[in-house]
Amino acid sequence: MFRINDNFTKLPASYLFSEVARRVKVYTESNPGTDIIRMGIGDVTRPLCPAVVEALHAAVDEEAKGESFHGYGPEQGYGFLSEKIAEFDYRSRGIDIGTDEIFISDGAKSDTGNIGDILSTANRVAVTDPVYPVYVDTNVMGGRAGELGEDGRWSKIEYLPCTAENSFVPALPVNNPDVIYLCYPNNPTGTTLTRAQLKVWVDYCREHGALLLFDAAYEAYIREDDVPHSIYEIEGAKEVAIEFRSYSKTAGFTGIRLGYTVVPKELKGVDEAGRSVALNGLWRRRQTTKFNGASYLTQRGAEALYTPEGQRQVKESIDYYLENARMLRVGLAEAGYEVVGGVNSPYVWLKTPDGMSSWKFFDHLLERYHIVGTPGSGFGPSGEGYFRLTAFNTHENTRRCVDRLTGKS
Amino acid sequence: MFRINDNFTKLPASYLFSEVARRVKVYTESNPGTDIIRMGIGDVTRPLCPAVVEALHAAVDEEAKGESFHGYGPEQGYGFLSEKIAEFDYRSRGIDIGTDEIFISDGAKSDTGNIGDILSTANRVAVTDPVYPVYVDTNVMGGRAGELGEDGRWSKIEYLPCTAENSFVPALPVNNPDVIYLCYPNNPTGTTLTRAQLKVWVDYCREHGALLLFDAAYEAYIREDDVPHSIYEIEGAKEVAIEFRSYSKTAGFTGIRLGYTVVPKELKGVDEAGRSVALNGLWRRRQTTKFNGASYLTQRGAEALYTPEGQRQVKESIDYYLENARMLRVGLAEAGYEVVGGVNSPYVWLKTPDGMSSWKFFDHLLERYHIVGTPGSGFGPSGEGYFRLTAFNTHENTRRCVDRLTGKS
Known part of the structure; x- marks a missing residue:
């Protein structure tokens, strides 16, 4: 059976x-x-903005005619969008991210869930607590969580409490985890970390060979100068961090689905034999094999977000x-x-x-x-x-x- | 590290x-x-049909107004579409599939790739040969393939040749596999199996406790009476088969992304302790945790396919x-x-x-x-x-x- x-x-x-x-x-x-x-x-409750609505209608009209019809697109997304992302979301902040380091998808929930596919089940995981439940649940599914204790904690996951006692700033882990999830601005607490506070995490990961999974889904809400919009504003982050971005809360795309994930080429893990392996190629292989690209309509909609x-x-x-x-x-x-x-x-x-x-x-x-x-x-x-x-x-x-x-x- | x-x-x-x-x-x-x-x-190369184009424009207009805006939808898809699927794709052929057995997604490639999440890595897999490479590659990623031999075959996968010698009708497996992939009408050979030929597979799976993963992405091309459009036309199939459907080749949705997967409630596997577990609940949990629903626009587009x-x-x-x-x-x-x-x-x-x-x-x-x-x-x-x-x-x-x-x- x-x-x-x-x-x-x-x-x-x-x-x-x-x-x-x-x-x-x-x-x-x-x-x-x-x-x-x-x-x-x-x-979100507010409708799509007029620029997006106009772009969506135009894209629907393209799909209605044989000469402008778009079928399968690149699994990692269209260049017309990844070029805008590289320019507006990164280069404008002094960060150099190549379009081949950007993987456009149907949303950050899929990507934060699926990222486990390219990682060993032997990795030990740390999460801040409280936390977006997807990080924990997908690691349970992937066999990295151990057993659920009566205190509501999984035996193999390290919990990093964020409470009034530590001003909602998580302490560094003590159990030497291999994979650390951070979400800033944070869901559910709404708190942020400053540049100096994030640097502590990047430095920790570099020193300990840990992978930082950085969820920046709420980046667009940042209004204070000292709060980084991207983990890559921190020096050395490209060697340790994957960043997840979403158009859901930014532009009200919760219903039409779009996000992207950045996997820098510098970022490397090791295989069983201790050989260094770049994650960019692994995620590309995962996405080209198990995903067929995000909707052309939604990608055109997102492109319009980068107009004035x-x-x-x-x-x-x-x-x-x-x-x-x-x-x-x-x-x-x-x-x-x-x-x-x-x-x-x-x-x-x-x-x-x-x-x-x-x-x-x-x-x-x-x-x-x-x-x-x-x-x-x-x-x-x-x-x-x-x-x-x-x-x-x-x-x-x-x-x-x-x-x-x-x-x- | x-x-x-x-x-x-x-x-x-x-x-x-x-x-x-x-x-x-x-x-x-x-x-x-x-x-x-x-x-x-x-x-596909032909544009979206006018009924779909009209529905897409209308859905974009809904998303443009606060009072009709749709944000997050149900992860398993909207009832307005799953009801049409149950009626037109199944009930009209005498098959009773509940809307809670239908899981709408961004496409069959995602689903045939992700289905491995709910299955043990210990399962042995069989595929017809030649085959859609996603079935094999995703099982390699999931650790079920063993090693690649010089003959191009993976050591733990059973290959069922389909050649002129057997008139492209695969023989039943001999190594007692746990999971069998069938795609009919077949990609790449374009061949089909008759009702009697498919019954052999359903009977085999029932007898051997094997799971049948049935990819029906090309169902809409069937014009001969004796070729089933759904595996559930075969008696007992609900106890052994998951069916994958796609709007890609049916309606030219390759660019706008939509498919669905049917996981009947009767379908059960066993856990480590030998207890019987329904796959419907597992796939629901997988999809609600790692997926956030297909685009509202595309779902409205698909609904229009069921009008006259x-x-x-x-x-x-x-x-x-x-x-x-x-x-x-x-x-x-x-x-x-x-x-x-x-x-x-x-x-x-x-x-x-x-x-x-x-x-x-x-x-x-x-x-x-x-x-x-x-x-x-x-x-x-x-x-x-x-x-x-x-x-x-x-x-x-x-x-x-x-x-x-x-x-x-």
Whole structure:
């Protein structure tokens, strides 16, 4: 009888957002007509910007005519887009990334999940805690996690707590991991690391031969000068880091799907025999074998983001969300909460009052203020006692949320 | 130092299409102005049909307005599409497939590649030979292939030759494999299996506890009654088979990306402890963790294929390619070649004359007739001595190709 991948049976059911939905349903059924404000949304709400819409229509028209039809494209993406990425996302910041180091895909979730394909199952992994669950779950599937303990931690994964105690700055690992995931600006805490703080990680990886998987999905929200937009702003990072980028939160591409991953040619791991092997070629082989390129339409849409109008329109949208984040941050502080994030990020992260558990606070917020957010414990053990609110609702609802919390309504 | 996945280093460079391009370049540089006809194209050339184009424009307009904007969709695809699939692709053929057994994705290449994630690396694999290289290469990456022998075969993979000797009907395996890949209508040979012939495979898998991975990417080209469009037309197949479908060759979606995979709830493997585990839940977990859904635009485009106009327009396009296939098949036979395929398939597969090697015949065709095709040996050891021509060029070029081969021009 054929066998399944046993690692899958180790994964507990993923219940965070379904449990949120269940509790909201129970509450609204007992309290019909309650005006609930949803601040747990992790998805954008503003439409695609006009420059993108125009480019998408034009690309559809190209696909409608034999002489301009595009079938299979390059698995690693079209040059018209990777050239813009190299120029605007990197060269403009003094970083030299070749178009053959850029791999365009259907999104950062796919890439952060699939990257394990090119890595040995023997590698030991470290993650910050709380963390985007995909990093942990995909390593469970890949056989790198060990066993799940009663404390919610996997035995072979090193957890690097990020809490108020260390100002949400993770300490360096102590167990000499081979692969380290960092996501900055961070999901879920909304915190960032400065140039000097990121340099510590790049230096650590260089010294210890560790691979840094750097998720920069929220890069476009950065407004402070000392916060790097790319890990490659740090000297030597090309020797140790893969960077994941996404158009989802940047340009509202969550529904039309696009992201990219940078694998510098300098970046090398070792094989069984200790020989040095460049990851660029491995990822190229993975993508050309298991992926057939991102949609031509979406790639043309993304190209339009690099025009002056596209840049202006995207900034406008992100400014809109950042104003929501500001309102939340200031309002929550005024209401007496300890809060971080929301400056270079669409997420604000608050400490629950009086040592309340994340889920208890969820119920409290729902019942007392009719506000829905996301319990921090859903993002890992060190998220317990914290809570996430997001900036993806409207100005009006965000204002009403703050007014409720500060007792102004 | 972090370690790479050593299996990647076993993969030889994939050189088939680059070597084709190189030889064509060398020839045209020495013989400038030669009028070369490219019949090796594995990609569609006709534009998207009007029903799809209209639906794509409408979907772009939805994404342009806040009130109709769609962000993240369900990872397994939208109900508006899976309901159409269940109705038109299955119920209309008397097959009952639930929408929760359908997983919409960015394409069959991704799915046939990623399916290995949910299967044990201990499974032994069988493939027909010649074969779509993705099945073999992804099993090399996944550690199921063993070592590459000098005969071009991987030590742990069972090859099931399909040649003129067995009328391109693979014999049942003898080494009791756990996972068997079948692609019908076949790429590259263009041959099909009848209902009775496919039943032999389903029965074998049921008896031996093997998993059947059935790639039906060319289903829409079937015109003969006795050739099943779905493996689930065979009784008992839901207990043993996963079916992969694609909109690429059906509706020209190679550039805009869409496919789907059916994992019936009855289909079960075993875990380490011998417990029975349903694959539907495993694939759902894989897709929700490592994939974020296919583009909303493309899903709306596919929905339009199930309208009366969409159905008519798609059939028109496929009829166009099938007429090319017919011309090639008849013309090649007239020119004295042994040829199969081209009836329920866009591919024709011919035996090279006088025992010529596939590459020698490539050169011969290029130099003598200025026609480019694909050497059969590129698809596996049993493809040696064969050659693939495709129906994806225009009527005019296909006619000219045939005229050259039959000496009419």
